[in-house]
Amino acid sequence: MTRRAALRRAVLAVAWLAAAVAIALGAAGIVAALDHLPGGSGRPELTWTADRAVAGDLDAASADLFALVDAVGVLGGQGRAGLAALVARDTAALDAAVAEGTSQLDAIDAAAATLRASLAAIPLRGPDRTARHSAATLARYDALVAALPAVAPLRPAWERFVAGVAPAAELTAHLLAHDTIAAGAIRAGGAGSYATAVARIAKAAAELDAARTIRDRLAAAVDVTTLDAWISRNAAYDTALSDLWNALRRSRGRVTDAVRTAAMAEQRAREQLPADARALVVILGDVARGGLNQAVIAIEEARGALLEASVAAAAGAAPPSPPPASPSAAPASPSPASTP
DSSP states (O other), X not given: OOHHHHHHHHHHHHHHHHHHHHHHHHHHHHHHHHHOOTTSTTOGGGTHHHHHHHHHHHHHHHHHHHHHHHHHHHHHHHHHHHHHHHHTTOHHHHHHHHHHHHHHHHHHHHHHHHHHHHHXXXXXXXXXXXXXXXXXXHXXXXXXXXXXXXXXXXHHHHXXXXXXXXXXXXXXHHHHHHHHHHHHHHHHHHTTOHHXXXXXXXXXXXXXXXXXXXXXXXTTTSOOHHHHHHHHHHHHHHHHHHHHHHHHHHTTTOOOHHHHHHHHHHHHHHHTSOSSTHHHHHHHHHHIIIIIHHHHHHHHHHHHHHHHHHHHHHHTOOOSSOOOOOTTTSXXXXXXXXXX
Protein backbone atom coordinates (compact mmCIF):
# COMPACT_ATOMS: atom_id res chain seq x y z
CA MET A 1 0.00 0.00 0.00
CA THR A 2 1.40 3.34 -1.03
CA ARG A 3 1.68 6.20 1.36
CA ARG A 4 -0.98 8.15 -0.55
CA ALA A 5 -3.47 5.27 -0.30
CA ALA A 6 -2.97 5.00 3.44
CA LEU A 7 -3.59 8.70 3.90
CA ARG A 8 -6.76 8.49 1.77
CA ARG A 9 -8.08 5.58 3.87
CA ALA A 10 -7.47 7.57 7.10
CA VAL A 11 -9.33 10.59 5.71
CA LEU A 12 -12.31 8.41 4.72
CA ALA A 13 -12.44 6.87 8.21
CA VAL A 14 -12.54 10.28 9.83
CA ALA A 15 -15.29 11.39 7.44
CA TRP A 16 -17.45 8.34 8.19
CA LEU A 17 -17.00 8.95 11.92
CA ALA A 18 -18.07 12.57 11.56
CA ALA A 19 -21.12 11.52 9.55
CA ALA A 20 -22.12 8.96 12.20
CA VAL A 21 -21.82 11.56 14.95
CA ALA A 22 -23.95 14.04 12.96
CA ILE A 23 -26.65 11.44 12.35
CA ALA A 24 -26.70 10.48 16.05
CA LEU A 25 -26.98 14.10 17.16
CA GLY A 26 -29.76 14.76 14.67
CA ALA A 27 -31.72 11.75 15.88
CA ALA A 28 -31.33 12.87 19.49
CA GLY A 29 -32.67 16.30 18.56
CA ILE A 30 -35.71 14.78 16.88
CA VAL A 31 -36.44 12.63 19.93
CA ALA A 32 -36.08 15.59 22.25
CA ALA A 33 -38.42 17.66 20.10
CA LEU A 34 -41.03 14.91 19.98
CA ASP A 35 -40.81 14.40 23.73
CA HIS A 36 -41.21 18.13 24.56
CA LEU A 37 -44.57 19.07 26.14
CA PRO A 38 -46.24 22.26 24.82
CA GLY A 39 -46.62 23.61 28.36
CA GLY A 40 -42.92 23.62 29.10
CA SER A 41 -41.05 26.84 29.71
CA GLY A 42 -38.80 26.25 26.73
CA ARG A 43 -41.50 26.47 24.03
CA PRO A 44 -43.96 29.28 24.92
CA GLU A 45 -44.89 29.73 21.27
CA LEU A 46 -46.70 26.37 21.37
CA THR A 47 -49.08 27.48 24.18
CA TRP A 48 -49.51 31.09 23.15
CA THR A 49 -52.79 30.57 21.27
CA ALA A 50 -54.43 28.66 24.12
CA ASP A 51 -53.07 31.13 26.68
CA ARG A 52 -54.46 34.08 24.75
CA ALA A 53 -57.85 32.37 24.53
CA VAL A 54 -58.22 32.52 28.32
CA ALA A 55 -56.21 35.68 28.98
CA GLY A 56 -59.24 37.97 28.77
CA ASP A 57 -61.20 35.79 31.18
CA LEU A 58 -58.27 35.74 33.60
CA ASP A 59 -58.02 39.54 33.38
CA ALA A 60 -61.73 39.83 34.18
CA ALA A 61 -61.37 37.44 37.12
CA SER A 62 -58.40 39.46 38.37
CA ALA A 63 -60.59 42.58 38.26
CA ASP A 64 -63.24 40.69 40.23
CA LEU A 65 -60.62 39.80 42.84
CA PHE A 66 -59.52 43.44 43.14
CA ALA A 67 -63.16 44.40 43.71
CA LEU A 68 -63.34 41.77 46.44
CA VAL A 69 -60.18 43.18 48.04
CA ASP A 70 -61.78 46.63 48.08
CA ALA A 71 -64.98 45.28 49.64
CA VAL A 72 -63.04 43.58 52.42
CA GLY A 73 -61.05 46.77 52.94
CA VAL A 74 -64.30 48.66 53.56
CA LEU A 75 -65.27 46.07 56.19
CA GLY A 76 -61.91 46.44 57.91
CA GLY A 77 -62.33 50.20 57.88
CA GLN A 78 -65.70 49.89 59.63
CA GLY A 79 -64.11 47.66 62.24
CA ARG A 80 -61.38 50.22 62.93
CA ALA A 81 -63.96 53.01 63.02
CA GLY A 82 -66.00 50.99 65.52
CA LEU A 83 -62.99 50.55 67.80
CA ALA A 84 -62.19 54.26 67.62
CA ALA A 85 -65.80 55.18 68.38
CA LEU A 86 -65.86 52.77 71.31
CA VAL A 87 -62.78 54.29 72.91
CA ALA A 88 -64.08 57.80 72.18
CA ARG A 89 -67.43 56.86 73.80
CA ASP A 90 -69.22 57.90 70.61
CA THR A 91 -72.23 55.60 70.73
CA ALA A 92 -73.79 56.98 67.54
CA ALA A 93 -70.61 56.44 65.53
CA LEU A 94 -70.23 52.95 66.99
CA ASP A 95 -73.77 52.00 66.01
CA ALA A 96 -73.21 53.37 62.51
CA ALA A 97 -69.97 51.40 62.07
CA VAL A 98 -71.66 48.18 63.18
CA ALA A 99 -74.64 48.71 60.86
CA GLU A 100 -72.51 49.62 57.83
CA GLY A 101 -70.09 46.76 58.44
CA THR A 102 -72.92 44.26 58.70
CA SER A 103 -74.34 45.55 55.42
CA GLN A 104 -70.89 45.32 53.82
CA LEU A 105 -70.84 41.56 54.43
CA ASP A 106 -73.53 41.20 51.76
CA ALA A 107 -71.37 43.17 49.30
CA ILE A 108 -68.43 40.87 50.07
CA ASP A 109 -70.53 37.74 49.52
CA ALA A 110 -71.74 39.14 46.18
CA ALA A 111 -68.17 39.96 45.06
CA ALA A 112 -66.97 36.49 46.07
CA ALA A 113 -69.85 34.87 44.16
CA THR A 114 -68.96 36.88 41.04
CA LEU A 115 -65.31 35.78 41.25
CA ARG A 116 -66.32 32.16 41.84
CA ALA A 117 -68.59 32.19 38.78
CA SER A 118 -65.88 33.79 36.63
CA LEU A 119 -63.37 31.12 37.57
CA ALA A 120 -65.84 28.30 36.99
CA ALA A 121 -66.28 29.50 33.38
CA ILE A 122 -62.55 29.36 32.59
CA PRO A 123 -61.54 25.96 31.11
CA LEU A 124 -58.33 25.48 33.08
CA ARG A 125 -59.22 22.60 35.34
CA GLY A 126 -58.89 19.64 32.95
CA PRO A 127 -56.28 16.88 33.30
CA ASP A 128 -54.50 18.07 30.14
CA ARG A 129 -54.15 21.68 31.22
CA THR A 130 -50.37 21.44 31.63
CA ALA A 131 -50.04 20.27 28.01
CA ARG A 132 -52.16 23.09 26.60
CA HIS A 133 -51.21 26.09 28.72
CA SER A 134 -48.05 27.72 29.98
CA ALA A 135 -46.97 27.62 33.61
CA ALA A 136 -47.58 31.38 33.91
CA THR A 137 -51.21 31.06 32.80
CA LEU A 138 -51.85 28.20 35.19
CA ALA A 139 -50.18 30.11 38.01
CA ARG A 140 -52.54 33.06 37.44
CA TYR A 141 -55.58 30.81 37.55
CA ASP A 142 -54.40 28.89 40.60
CA ALA A 143 -53.70 32.15 42.47
CA LEU A 144 -57.26 33.31 41.80
CA VAL A 145 -58.73 30.01 42.97
CA ALA A 146 -56.55 30.02 46.10
CA ALA A 147 -57.89 33.46 47.07
CA LEU A 148 -61.48 32.35 47.64
CA PRO A 149 -60.97 30.48 50.96
CA ALA A 150 -59.84 33.77 52.55
CA VAL A 151 -63.44 34.99 52.40
CA ALA A 152 -64.84 32.26 54.67
CA PRO A 153 -63.52 33.67 58.02
CA LEU A 154 -64.87 37.18 57.42
CA ARG A 155 -68.46 36.73 58.54
CA PRO A 156 -67.54 34.83 61.76
CA ALA A 157 -64.92 37.48 62.53
CA TRP A 158 -67.44 40.30 62.09
CA GLU A 159 -70.02 38.45 64.17
CA ARG A 160 -67.44 38.16 66.97
CA PHE A 161 -66.81 41.88 66.64
CA VAL A 162 -70.50 42.72 66.88
CA ALA A 163 -70.94 40.34 69.81
CA GLY A 164 -68.10 42.08 71.62
CA VAL A 165 -69.33 45.55 70.75
CA ALA A 166 -72.77 44.95 72.27
CA PRO A 167 -71.66 44.69 75.93
CA ALA A 168 -69.06 47.40 75.39
CA ALA A 169 -71.71 49.75 74.02
CA GLU A 170 -74.04 48.92 76.88
CA LEU A 171 -71.28 49.55 79.39
CA THR A 172 -70.45 52.88 77.80
CA ALA A 173 -74.10 53.91 77.79
CA HIS A 174 -74.55 53.11 81.51
CA LEU A 175 -71.38 54.89 82.58
CA LEU A 176 -72.22 57.99 80.56
CA ALA A 177 -75.80 57.95 81.83
CA HIS A 178 -74.51 57.78 85.40
CA ASP A 179 -72.35 60.85 84.91
CA THR A 180 -75.19 62.80 83.30
CA ILE A 181 -77.72 61.94 86.00
CA ALA A 182 -75.24 62.55 88.81
CA ALA A 183 -74.43 65.99 87.39
CA GLY A 184 -78.15 66.86 87.47
CA ALA A 185 -78.38 65.63 91.06
CA ILE A 186 -75.48 67.83 92.11
CA ARG A 187 -77.13 70.87 90.53
CA ALA A 188 -80.36 70.14 92.38
CA GLY A 189 -78.50 69.69 95.69
CA GLY A 190 -76.61 72.94 95.16
CA ALA A 191 -79.96 74.70 94.67
CA GLY A 192 -81.27 73.33 97.97
CA SER A 193 -83.64 70.77 96.38
CA TYR A 194 -82.33 67.97 98.58
CA ALA A 195 -85.20 65.52 98.04
CA THR A 196 -84.87 65.87 94.28
CA ALA A 197 -81.11 65.50 94.53
CA VAL A 198 -81.44 62.29 96.58
CA ALA A 199 -83.92 60.82 94.07
CA ARG A 200 -81.68 61.64 91.13
CA ILE A 201 -78.52 60.25 92.71
CA ALA A 202 -80.42 57.01 93.36
CA LYS A 203 -81.11 56.78 89.61
CA ALA A 204 -77.42 57.40 88.91
CA ALA A 205 -76.54 54.58 91.30
CA ALA A 206 -78.86 52.26 89.36
CA GLU A 207 -76.81 52.90 86.23
CA LEU A 208 -73.71 51.74 88.11
CA ASP A 209 -75.55 48.58 89.18
CA ALA A 210 -76.31 47.87 85.52
CA ALA A 211 -72.65 48.45 84.67
CA ARG A 212 -71.69 45.89 87.34
CA THR A 213 -73.89 43.30 85.63
CA ILE A 214 -72.03 43.83 82.36
CA ARG A 215 -68.77 43.74 84.26
CA ASP A 216 -69.61 40.24 85.46
CA ARG A 217 -70.20 39.12 81.86
CA LEU A 218 -66.90 40.59 80.68
CA ALA A 219 -64.75 39.32 83.55
CA ALA A 220 -64.09 35.95 81.90
CA ALA A 221 -62.37 37.52 78.88
CA VAL A 222 -61.38 41.04 79.92
CA ASP A 223 -59.22 42.60 82.63
CA VAL A 224 -61.85 44.44 84.70
CA THR A 225 -59.50 45.87 87.35
CA THR A 226 -59.82 49.45 86.11
CA LEU A 227 -63.56 49.05 85.59
CA ASP A 228 -64.01 47.79 89.17
CA ALA A 229 -62.12 50.80 90.52
CA TRP A 230 -64.18 53.21 88.41
CA ILE A 231 -67.50 51.76 89.55
CA SER A 232 -66.58 51.46 93.22
CA ARG A 233 -65.22 55.03 93.51
CA ASN A 234 -68.22 56.54 91.76
CA ALA A 235 -70.58 54.43 93.87
CA ALA A 236 -68.82 55.61 97.06
CA TYR A 237 -69.22 59.22 95.98
CA ASP A 238 -72.90 58.71 95.15
CA THR A 239 -73.44 57.33 98.65
CA ALA A 240 -71.57 60.23 100.26
CA LEU A 241 -73.64 62.76 98.31
CA SER A 242 -76.88 61.05 99.27
CA ASP A 243 -75.85 61.03 102.96
CA LEU A 244 -74.97 64.73 102.84
CA TRP A 245 -78.24 65.74 101.21
CA ASN A 246 -80.26 63.60 103.60
CA ALA A 247 -78.44 65.24 106.52
CA LEU A 248 -79.18 68.70 105.13
CA ARG A 249 -82.79 67.75 104.54
CA ARG A 250 -83.21 66.58 108.14
CA SER A 251 -81.51 69.72 109.49
CA ARG A 252 -83.56 71.94 107.15
CA GLY A 253 -80.37 73.34 105.68
CA ARG A 254 -78.68 74.14 108.98
CA VAL A 255 -75.05 73.07 109.53
CA THR A 256 -75.15 70.47 112.30
CA ASP A 257 -72.60 67.90 113.47
CA ALA A 258 -74.26 65.33 111.24
CA VAL A 259 -73.99 67.69 108.28
CA ARG A 260 -70.30 68.39 109.05
CA THR A 261 -69.55 64.66 109.26
CA ALA A 262 -71.39 63.99 106.01
CA ALA A 263 -69.61 66.90 104.29
CA MET A 264 -66.18 65.56 105.31
CA ALA A 265 -67.10 62.11 103.99
CA GLU A 266 -68.28 63.67 100.72
CA GLN A 267 -64.97 65.53 100.35
CA ARG A 268 -62.91 62.36 100.93
CA ALA A 269 -64.99 60.44 98.40
CA ARG A 270 -64.70 63.26 95.85
CA GLU A 271 -60.91 63.21 96.17
CA GLN A 272 -60.93 59.54 95.15
CA LEU A 273 -62.73 60.21 91.90
CA PRO A 274 -60.73 60.08 88.64
CA ALA A 275 -59.55 63.52 87.62
CA ASP A 276 -60.74 63.06 84.03
CA ALA A 277 -62.03 60.48 81.56
CA ARG A 278 -58.66 58.80 80.97
CA ALA A 279 -59.56 55.90 83.25
CA LEU A 280 -62.72 55.33 81.23
CA VAL A 281 -60.62 55.22 78.05
CA VAL A 282 -58.46 52.55 79.69
CA ILE A 283 -61.60 50.57 80.58
CA LEU A 284 -62.87 50.63 77.02
CA GLY A 285 -59.40 49.73 75.76
CA ASP A 286 -59.47 46.67 78.02
CA VAL A 287 -62.84 45.72 76.55
CA ALA A 288 -61.46 46.11 73.01
CA ARG A 289 -58.52 43.86 73.79
CA GLY A 290 -60.99 41.23 75.00
CA GLY A 291 -61.78 40.17 71.42
CA LEU A 292 -62.66 43.18 69.30
CA ASN A 293 -59.08 43.81 68.24
CA GLN A 294 -58.64 40.16 67.30
CA ALA A 295 -61.75 40.27 65.13
CA VAL A 296 -60.49 43.34 63.25
CA ILE A 297 -57.05 41.74 62.86
CA ALA A 298 -58.66 38.63 61.35
CA ILE A 299 -60.41 40.82 58.78
CA GLU A 300 -57.15 42.56 57.89
CA GLU A 301 -55.37 39.22 57.55
CA ALA A 302 -58.05 38.02 55.13
CA ARG A 303 -57.67 41.20 53.11
CA GLY A 304 -53.89 40.70 53.04
CA ALA A 305 -54.28 37.17 51.69
CA LEU A 306 -56.66 38.39 48.98
CA LEU A 307 -54.35 41.24 48.03
CA GLU A 308 -51.38 38.89 47.80
CA ALA A 309 -53.36 36.58 45.53
CA SER A 310 -54.43 39.50 43.34
CA VAL A 311 -50.81 40.58 42.87
CA ALA A 312 -49.80 37.01 41.97
CA ALA A 313 -52.68 36.75 39.50
CA ALA A 314 -51.73 40.00 37.81
CA ALA A 315 -48.03 39.15 37.61
CA GLY A 316 -48.36 36.48 34.90
CA ALA A 317 -50.43 38.34 32.33
CA ALA A 318 -49.94 36.97 28.83
CA PRO A 319 -47.82 38.98 26.36
CA PRO A 320 -49.70 40.92 23.65
CA SER A 321 -47.93 39.19 20.76
CA PRO A 322 -46.72 35.63 20.18
CA PRO A 323 -43.14 34.94 21.26
CA PRO A 324 -40.60 34.07 18.55
CA ALA A 325 -40.01 30.39 17.86
CA SER A 326 -37.15 28.86 19.75
CA PRO A 327 -33.93 28.28 17.76
CA SER A 328 -34.29 24.50 17.99
CA ALA A 329 -37.61 24.61 16.14
CA ALA A 330 -36.55 27.01 13.40
CA PRO A 331 -35.08 25.56 10.16
CA ALA A 332 -31.47 26.44 9.48
CA SER A 333 -31.00 29.14 6.87
CA PRO A 334 -28.36 28.46 4.23
CA SER A 335 -25.33 30.60 4.55
CA PRO A 336 -24.27 32.74 1.63
CA ALA A 337 -21.18 30.61 1.19
CA SER A 338 -23.23 27.46 0.66
CA THR A 339 -25.56 29.00 -1.93
CA PRO A 340 -24.85 27.67 -5.37
